[in-house]
Amino acid sequence: MKIHIKNGRLIDPTNNIDTRADLFVAAGKVAAVGKAPGGFGANRVIDATGMVVCPGLIDLSARLREPGFEYKATLESEMLAAVAGGVTSLACPPDTEPPLDEPGLVEMLKHRAKTLNLAHVYPVGALTVGLVGEQLTEMAELRDAGCIGFSHADAPLQDNQVLWRALQYAATFGFCVWLRPQDGYLAKGGVAHDGEVATRLGLPGIPAFAETIAIAGIVELMRATGARVHLCRLSTREGVAMVRVAKRDNLPLSCDIGIHHAHLSEVDLGYFDSHCHLLPPLRSGRDRDALREGLKDGTIDALCSDHAPVDEDSKLLPFGESEAGATGLELLLPLTLKWALEMKVPLVQALARITREPARILGLDAGHLSEGHAADVCVFDAEHYGKVSAAALKSQGKNTPFLGVELPGKVRYTLVQGQIVYDAGPD
Amino acid sequence: MRNPQLNDQGELQHLLTIEGLPREILTHILDTATSFVGVTAREVKKVPLLRGKSVFNLFFEASTRTRTTFEIAAKRLSADVINLNIAASSHTKGETLLDTVDNLSAMHADMFVVRHAQSGAPHLIASHVASHLHVINAGDGRHAHPTQGLLDLYTIRHFKKDFTGLSVAIVGDVLHSRVARSLIHALTIMGTPDIRVIGPMTLIPSGVEKLGVTVFHDLEQGLRDVDVVVMLRLQSERMRGALLSSAQEFFKYYGLTPEKLALAKPDAIVMHPGPLNRGVEIDSAVADGAHAVILSQVRFGIAVRMAVMSILAGN
């Protein structure tokens, strides 16, 4: 199918383009940027006047809830949510049921995703068997099955010796290890940031140093092993500072934050709003501001949705009993745009955080619009403000603190490998 | 954010926490309680205010004492009282909190008195029930115990009259105490200038100064010249959670003895929410002594709860 996307504002952070230009797609690839290739007879013309045309978004963390948690969401619903959000590639964490610790499970997941023919799914494999933190998984086999890295999701990895060995093993093969920095003992029992709000609300707290102590340990192990590490979901001011130092020392470290942490803080818990029950917890205003700055100056490489659909019953519980997590695939773009507007970050720089950088972290040839490469494209209206509503969300997870809030950015078309997989239709 | 306890007219619809309530509402409750103290002192201790109304005690966390005082208060208002010990019933069968509440609402309840181990449970219930139902928080996790805060406030007002010149010390396990949090909010709203919390670092929550208190780790320093000493109960679990070493060491450094009490003002009063742990947080000589007003707290507690129930039922 030959597609001509005309008259849009083409923004490609990788190739440093931000200009009015047409895009030509054929045989699943970008045929040309700017001028039509000779004899290009388009089957479909998309009028992108007034819209942004950019590489399809890449989300570093989206829980698809399959296998095992189908009552919360299914692959179908979440993949539709992804492309409705302009996301053409996503990485999913290994904490499914059973966890992604066997090649067979990974192959099945990849196969299921492929038959749906929507976004690309890149599973992150389990670092230890069953995510129990004792035995290493067959990382090489899992890589062959399709895993692009290895993670411990939110399961605590208490035994530093196991972590050390896991990093050494991964470094042997050059694999990237994805770690959420949280000391399990210090965080035990906590459901909110240990500070003024948790004290007022009487909620057990997770201190900031539960994260920084873990980061310190991880960085030291990186120095000792040479392993490549991606830190998932930073939440503290000091954590950002520690990453800055590690990067100055040229350690192979990358990191991301979840979209909610770029905007919200502990005060948003209000009167025990379980939609704000997240992991890591929403921290102080100062932490939030440091995350926003770190994202701007590049210390934080990428923004991800940390998509976690939760069924309503699991949220309609007292805060401490409610399940943590928020839906996010369809809010990745709007919340990135909101951050960019508020922090006065140019659009090309902001979009890099959800295209070029995640592609680099995943080690993919993606997140850019270059001639001869796969045509994963997102066409969106940056000026359109829409109210977040349960009815409008395609995800089965309606759990978001942003319900009822007006956010900028509406995806009009999403293309994966040159196919239109999402068309918003007329308003 | 609109205070979920107040209706559109700014009247009290639920009592979930003292935090955020206007001073006028607290004063109104205390003044109404004064009249009920008179009622509980006469032979016929009942008034017909809540006749025909049903008060359901929903205790998800066991407590005979608090439940009994609410039951007495409701019966003195001529209400019908139904006691539900949820731990032993549908809750353990997997029924969700809100399903339990819906079922009970369908049984024509007018008022729920809720105690729950999780902070925020009464807020969740209040946001869910029909508009004619009133929810009273009888203690949720570490968060709040507003009727206790009010009866403590009443007790202090009874003996000390004016809050604006007072020095109040709250001693013990502040970290886990909903009683402490509620009393701190109550005192700050009433304009108390000097509120102190005293305890080892392990038992003082982060950022507690932001609530308007001064932190002391030394009991003798903290008690100097105070007008009111509130001793908090120390639960034995705290010894097992690496928060404290032993009851003996705690008593030596944070227990209220006559010698320590002598550092406070000569007419200082000693309060305790009960039940007492003699020899752990408080010495028997003090608990049974002239400064202790603990039994008055219990007496006032019934009148204060009658006041809260009648004000809510009338709104």
Next chain:
Amino acid sequence: MTLALPDPEVLCAELVRQLKPRLTADTALVGIHTGGVWLAERLHAALGIALPLGLLDISFYRDDFDKAGLHPQIKPTQMPFEVNGRHIVLIDDVLYTGRTVRGAMNELFDYGRPASISLAVLIDRGGRELPVAAQYVGARLDIPPGPMLVLDRDEIGKLRLKLDA
């Protein structure tokens, strides 16, 4: 609406005149808050009653709780004498529907069983909704429903009647 309101000081004197011959050594006076208490204080002093004055706040005995809620200004009831076997004169400023008096009697009976209760009011304005009558009346006024007849007291303690539309 112009209605000539009588002088409560004159009516008070009239009530003293009516009550004096009917009192015994242990008659008790009980005033109903708030207007009835002011009146009762004057009568108590003028009649030289031995027993201390009883003060009744009927907020907990009103029959309009479901509609109007708990009255915001409650003053504690004080009954400084034994009610059992007592002859009580209940005192209020204005007798209208009779509901206040019913509530007051209910409350009195929660203190004990009086030998008798009689009622003294400054003004009987008609409009009864319950079978209640006053034995001692300062004046009878026919006031249509709507306006509220209220007893007021100035800084020096002088009583005045007001009609609030």
